[in-house]
Amino acid sequence: xxxxxxxxxxxxxxxxxxxxxxxxxxxxxxxxxxxxxxxxxxxxxxxxxxxxxxxxxxxxxxxxxxxxxxxxxxxxxxxxxxxxxxxxxxxxxxxxxxxxxxxxxxxxxxxxxxxxxxxxxxxxxxxxxxxxxxxxxxxxxxxxxxxxxxxxxxxxxxxxxxxxxxxxxxxxxxxxxxxxxxxxxxxxxxxxxxx
Amino acid sequence: xxxxxxxxxxxxxxxxxxxxxxxxxxxxxxxxxxxxxxxxxxxxxxxxxxxxxxxxxxxxxxxxxxxxxxxxxxxxxxxxxxxxxxxxxxxxxxxxxxxxxxxxxxxxxxxxxxxxxxxxxxxxxxxxxxxxxxxxxxxxxxxxxxxxxxxxxxxxxxxxxxxxxxxxxxxxxxxxxxxxxxxxxxxxxxxxxxxxxxxxxxxxxxxxxxxxxxxxxxxxxxxxxxxxxxxxxxxxxxxxxxxxxxxxxxxxxxxxxxxxxxxxxxxxxxxxxxxxxxxxxxxxxxxxxxxxxxxxxxxxxxxxxxxxxxxxxxxxxxxxxxxxxxxxxxxxxxxxxxxxxxxxxxxxxxxxxxxxxxxxxxxxxxxxxxxxxxxxxxxxxxxxxxxxxxxxxxxxxxxxxxxxxxxxxxxxxxxxxxxxxxxxxxxxxxxxxxx
Numbered sequence: 001x002x003x004x005x006x007x008x009x010x011x012x013x014x015x016x017x018x019x020x021x022x023x024x025x026x027x028x029x030x031x032x033x034x035x036x037x038x039x040x041x042x043x044x045x046x047x048x049x050x051x052x053x054x055x056x057x058x059x060x061x062x063x064x065x066x067x068x069x070x071x072x073x074x075x076x077x078x079x080x081x082x083x084x085x086x087x088x089x090x091x092x093x094x095x096x097x098x099x100x101x102x103x104x105x106x107x108x109x110x111x112x113x114x115x116x117x118x119x120x121x122x123x124x125x126x127x128x129x130x131x132x133x134x135x136x137x138x139x140x141x142x143x144x145x146x147x148x149x150x151x152x153x154x155x156x157x158x159x160x161x162x163x164x165x166x167x168x169x170x171x172x173x174x175x176x177x178x179x180x181x182x183x184x185x186x187x188x189x190x191x192x193x194x195x
Numbered sequence: 196x197x198x199x200x201x202x203x204x205x206x207x208x209x210x211x212x213x214x215x216x217x218x219x220x221x222x223x224x225x226x227x228x229x230x231x232x233x234x235x236x237x238x239x240x241x242x243x244x245x246x247x248x249x250x251x252x253x254x255x256x257x258x259x260x261x262x263x264x265x266x267x268x269x270x271x272x273x274x275x276x277x278x279x280x281x282x283x284x285x286x287x288x289x290x291x292x293x294x295x296x297x298x299x300x301x302x303x304x305x306x307x308x309x310x311x312x313x314x315x316x317x318x319x320x321x322x323x324x325x326x327x328x329x330x331x332x333x334x335x336x337x338x339x340x341x342x343x344x345x346x347x348x349x350x351x352x353x354x355x356x357x358x359x360x361x362x363x364x365x366x367x368x369x370x371x372x373x374x375x376x377x378x379x380x381x382x383x384x385x386x387x388x389x390x391x392x393x394x395x396x397x398x399x400x401x402x403x404x405x406x407x408x409x410x411x412x413x414x415x416x417x418x419x420x421x422x423x424x425x426x427x428x429x430x431x432x433x434x435x436x437x438x439x440x441x442x443x444x445x446x447x448x449x450x451x452x453x454x455x456x457x458x459x460x461x462x463x464x465x466x467x468x469x470x471x472x473x474x475x476x477x478x479x480x481x482x483x484x485x486x487x488x489x490x491x492x493x494x495x496x497x498x499x500x501x502x503x504x505x506x507x508x509x510x511x512x513x514x515x516x517x518x519x520x521x522x523x524x525x526x527x528x529x530x531x532x533x534x535x536x537x538x539x540x541x542x543x544x545x546x547x548x549x550x551x552x553x554x555x556x557x558x559x560x561x562x563x564x565x566x567x568x569x570x571x572x573x574x575x576x577x578x579x580x581x582x583x584x585x586x587x588x589x590x591x592x593x594x595x596x597x598x599x600x601x602x603x604x605x606x607x608x609x610x611x612x613x614x615x616x617x618x619x620x621x622x623x624x625x626x627x628x629x630x
Contacts, residue, residue, distance in 0.1 A: 049432060049435070049436070052428075052432070053428060053429060053432050056424065056425050056428035056429075057425065059424065060411075060420075060421045060424050060425055063406075063407040063408045063410070063411040063412075063417075064219050064220075064406055064407070064408045065219065065303075065403070065404055065405065065406065065407070066388055066391075066402055066403050066404070066405055066407055067403045067404065069384065069388070069407065070384070070388075070403075073380070073381075073384055073424070076428060077377065077380075077431075080428070080431060080432055080435065083435075084432075084435035084436070084438075084439060087435075087436070087439040087440075088438070088439045091439050091440065091441075093438075093439060093441070119297075119404075
């Protein structure tokens with residue numbers, strides 16, 4: 001039996017929130033302090049990698065449309081690639097700040113995957129609105145790793161990246177399968193559950 | 196002007212589009228792949244959103260292609276489409292082909308089967324489904340080539356090359372192995388979509404909105420697709436972590452997992468679905484695949500990793516691979532013979548059926564590759580043992596690799612082909628469980 005889509009979204013929301021808090025902690029205290037315990041440096045790249053593997057689970061349960069299957073598979077690969085590269089950066093195998101561009105590409109692919117696989121318009125229902133919003137948030141957030149590649153010393157990129165994931169997490173926690181948005185629910189959107 | 200265009204673009208992103216919607220089938224009665232004891236009088240499809248029903252929104256077909264469904268009606272605010280059916284009989288299976296036009300104008304499509312007093316055939320055998328096409332062969336070939344990198348190159352690194360090697364060799368093995376895992380997962384997805392499209396009979400945008408779940412949930416190849424997609428995704432991750440942490444030993448779990456995943460192909464192919472399928476045939480098919488991948492991967496490793504990057508390693512790598520290659524090829528040939536005998540019990544099937552003729556082409560190509568390997572064994576090996584550095588070996592190894600990869604193409608055609616029907620000792624042949 002398949003779980004409801006909103007259950008999967010909430011699970012990922014919890015994961016993203018933890019991920020975001022780790023990033024925020026590092027941004028606030030600075031990498032030097034944060035990495036006094038070496039394992040902490042591996043924390044967020046490992047979470048990214050783990051999230052990518054979990055996305056494979058979502059991908060194989062998304063066969064109800066070819067588009068969903070392809071979007072989630074692409075997203076899973078983007079997350080795994082970004083996670084592996086960031087782990088390699090932390091480990092010292094890759095040193096150039098330009099490797100941050102892989103995370104930028106991963107974010108872009110993730111955003112596009114969100115936008116492409118949402119088949120409904122913005123105000124169709126709450127989940128549709130949030131999919132569009134998350135998609136565009138991720139696309140705009142490409143600026144942060146891009147900035148980190150070009151101006152590695154500016155801490156604003158780290159803050160921006162962390163806040164992006166907090167926003168994504170909040171949006172995913174707000175998701176419901178059939179629920180109105182701003183009081184509006186499309187006539188075509190099926191029947192909302194009785195409160 | 197630019198500003199106006201930018202403003203328009205931004206405005207288009209936030210414009211409400213409440214009438215733009217795409218629906219998904221949430222429930223079907225009779226159920227997909229269901230078995231009923233009495234003929235139904237109606238087909239009922241429930242969608243998660245309102246849809247428009249075209250005249251052919253539900254078409255129910257008998258085995259002979261005759262339509263047994265009447266005109267459709269809609270209910271529940273357009274979320275339910277119904278069609279009455281007449282003339283269904285016990286002991287027959289039926290195909291339901293459905294279409295809906297969502298509010299966004301996209302055409303959603305799907306196909307499923309149900310049986311009345313009999314088990315329903317898999318959706319790949321729905322009425323109107325086409326057989327395998329060249330696209331299936333190319334996808335299967337890509338899958339085999341990916342496995343040659345993942346199982347073959349990584350396996351040969353672990354089994355043949357010394358524990359410590361030049362870092363450049365290590366890097367290239369990591370690169371090829373990871374590339375193999377990424378390619379395997381994507382070739383699997385593409386192959387699954389192509390095979391589903393054959394049964395759905397749609398392409399382009401319509402295929403993007405097609406429902407593939409009956410194929411994933413009710414067929415052996417769907418189950419294999421789910422398991423291998425997840426498994427190769429894990430392999431990809433393990434290989435990435437092994438590279439990052441510089442822990443070559445971590446490649447063992449990725450290699451062993453990939454070898455185990457190869458098992459899913461015999462379990463979803465002819466070796467499991469033909470009436471005379473046996474455990475021995477499945478094991479033989481698995482062994483045949485794994486040894487073939489190791490053999491192809493070994494030749495590739497020598498040609499594109501050892502020869503160009505590690506001159507000092509050439510002698511040891513060639514001699515060690517040469518020793519295990521004899522065993523690999525022996526096991527591969529014996530296992531392949533067991534599979535061939537099970538699929539083609541009569542010798543005449545070899546030239547009288549297209550499956551047999553394809554097998555003959557494959558055997559001929561394998562003989563070319565083995566002869567090539569034999570030349571290496573006879574002429575190159577003694578010179579390397581004497582400490583000489585013979586020229587032209589890399590080119591020759593690349594040539595053998597190309598022949599081996601061509602063998603994989605013919606193997607892909609063979610796997611997708613239909614073997615001749617098999618007599619099952621007088622009893623009525625059972626339909627293929629789920630190809």
